[in-house]
Amino acid sequence: MVENRKIDQLNEGMRFLKEEILKDELASSRVDIAVITFGDQAVKAVHPFTSIQDFQPPSLIANGDTPMGEAILQAIDLIEMRKKIYRDHGVNYYRPWIFMITDGEPTDMKKGDQKWLMVKDTIADCEKNGKLLFFSVGVEPANMDLLNDIMPPSRGPIKLRQGNFREMFQWLSNSQEKIVKSDIGPGEMVKLEAPTGWGEIPAK
Amino acid sequence: MTLSPPYVFGTKITGRGHRIKGVPCQDAYASELVIPSQLVIAIADGLGSAPRSDLGAHCAVESAVNAVTSLMAEGLTDSNLLLREGIVNARKALFEKAALEICPVRELACTMLLIIASIDRIAVAHIGDGAVVIKGSGIVRILSEPHNSEYVNVVVPLTSDDWEEALRIYSSIEPIECIAAFTDGLQNAALLKVNNTYKPFEAFFNPLFSYAMKIEDIDAAENDIKDLLISEKVQGSSDDDMTLVISVLNTNIVTENV
Numbered sequence: 464m465v466e467n468r469k470i471d472q473l474n475e476g477m478r479f480l481k482e483e484i485l486k487d488e489l490a491s492s493r494v495d496i497a498v499i500t501f502g503d504q505a506v507k508a509v510h511p512f513t514s515i516q517d518f519q520p521p522s523l524i525a526n527g528d529t530p531m532g533e534a535i536l537q538a539i540d541l542i543e544m545r546k547k548i549y550r551d552h553g554v555n556y557y558r559p560w561i562f563m564i565t566d567g568e569p570t571d572m573k574k575g576d577q578k579w580l581m582v583k584d585t586i587a588d589c590e591k592n593g594k595l596l597f598f599s600v601g602v603e604p605a606n607m608d609l610l611n612d613i614m615p616p617s618r619g620p621i622k623l624r625q626g627n628f629r630e631m632f633q634w635l636s637n638s639q640e641k642i643v644k645s646d647i648g649p650g651e652m653v654k655l656e657a658p659t660g661w662g663e664i665p666a667k
Numbered sequence: 668m669t670l671s672p673p674y675v676f677g678t679k680i681t682g683r684g685h686r687i688k689g690v691p692c693q694d695a696y697a698s699e700l701v702i703p704s705q706l707v708i709a710i711a712d713g714l715g716s717a718p719r720s721d722l723g724a725h726c727a728v729e730s731a732v733n734a735v736t737s738l739m740a741e742g743l744t745d746s747n748l749l750l751r752e753g754i755v756n757a758r759k760a761l762f763e764k765a766a767l768e769i770c771p772v773r774e775l776a777c778t779m780l781l782i783i784a785s786i787d788r789i790a791v792a793h794i795g796d797g798a799v800v801i802k803g804s805g806i807v808r809i810l811s812e813p814h815n816s817e818y819v820n821v822v823v824p825l826t827s828d829d830w831e832e833a834l835r836i837y838s839s840i841e842p843i844e845c846i847a848a849f850t851d852g853l854q855n856a857a858l859l860k861v862n863n864t865y866k867p868f869e870a871f872f873n874p875l876f877s878y879a880m881k882i883e884d885i886d887a888a889e890n891d892i893k894d895l896l897i898s899e900k901v902q903g904s905s906d907d908d909m910t911l912v913i914s915v916l917n918t919n920i921v922t923e924n925v
Binding site for chain 1: 684712714715716776818819820821823824829859860861862863
């Protein structure tokens with residue numbers, strides 16, 4: 464369970480993210496965002512996909528369990544539904560990101576069980592087939608070993624330096640601004656800043 | 668007095684995003700009139716992720732046009748073959764340029780649109796985004812549309828190993844009045860996407876082609892096109908570089924659309 468101070472920093476960080484993206488004219492017209500929470504044995508889409516202008520940063524409350532597996536699957540479904548809406552309306556789009564932040568460890572699956580393997584394979588397939596990019600950030604005392612195991616082979620989890628939520632959201636905003644201004648070849652990735660200002664990448 | 672076709676005019680402008688960051692315009696175009704009445708046009712858009720793509724785009728368009736016109740002078744007439752040779756030579760020139768500049772060829776990565784047109788036919792070779800819209804038989808239609816990639820920022824460049832799979836060649840035999848070829852910076856202003864299919868935006872092309880068929884001076888027309896591209900409405904559609912090249916082959920066909 465995320466402590467109150469951390470959840471306050473997370474909430475403040477989401478408001479900051481909106482402010483930062485809105486500062487960039489192009490990014491503000493191209494970034495859409497949705498928020499899913501997982502806690503208290505429930506996965507909730509607390510904010511549907513909207514433009515960043517219409518994004519109302521939610522005030523999250525720390526509580527309960529950590530149904531991470533279900534949350535990841537729902538996030539992937541939500542993205543696929545959103546893509547379909549874009550396609551149906553002739554809207555061009557960029558490769559979506561899932562940016563998962565947790566201070567816990569999953570309570571709806573255990574490493575190696577059927578659900579764990581299904582979630583892990585789903586993430587790996589999505590990454591391999593270019594459907595999305597999956598990032599995870601562990602906030603102390605998150606179980607980084609478990610996060611490391613579920614991540615795709617090409618990208619490990621990032622451990623947040625204590626209290627550096629604002630810096631993390633600054634990086635997230637900068638990254639989105641870079642992406643909407645990029646042209647890349649197939650299989651290439653947009654070059655992002657290293658997350659060293661706010662996070663550590665644990666050795667595998 | 669209005670100009671007699673065939674003629675070509677166009678312009679390119681640096682995108683807002685590039686101006687802010689001090690990045691040069693990464694688009695390039697070249698054209699040549701092959702006596703008596705064939706036009707060869709090339710447009711390239713350097714990839715934003717390729718640090719020297721402005722150099723690559725210039726190298727590619729010059730090489731493609733030179734290759735096609737040289738082969739025409741040698742008597743080759745098959746459009747598809749000419750286009751393919753133009754693309755192959757542009758690619759070869761990029762690899763040679765990379766060797767000369769001592770940099771990986773991906774740093775020169777760019778798209779390519781290569782067109783051979785005359786009064787009664789047009790053929791296009793296309794790798795990447797951007798598009799070619801024609802007015803033929805009085806109807807404005809898209810001849811070559813942007814590549815089909817799921818993500819708008821992903822494009823197969825001319826330098827890719829997969830260039831042959833990405834190469835599309837289109838041709839049409841019909842009375843050709845006007846051709847507009849442009850880079851992806853102009854796509855939002857010039858094309859509509861309906862049910863995943865691109866269509867030319869008629870409110871953009873009808874006045875544009877109508878104007879193009881009545882110009883008296885190439886320099887003045889290029890200034891007018893520049894004014895169009897830097898207009899608030901067009902600039903509001905993208906902050907990318909923009910290139911628009913217009914060719915007029917025939918001004919004698921009178922239609923209701925003009």
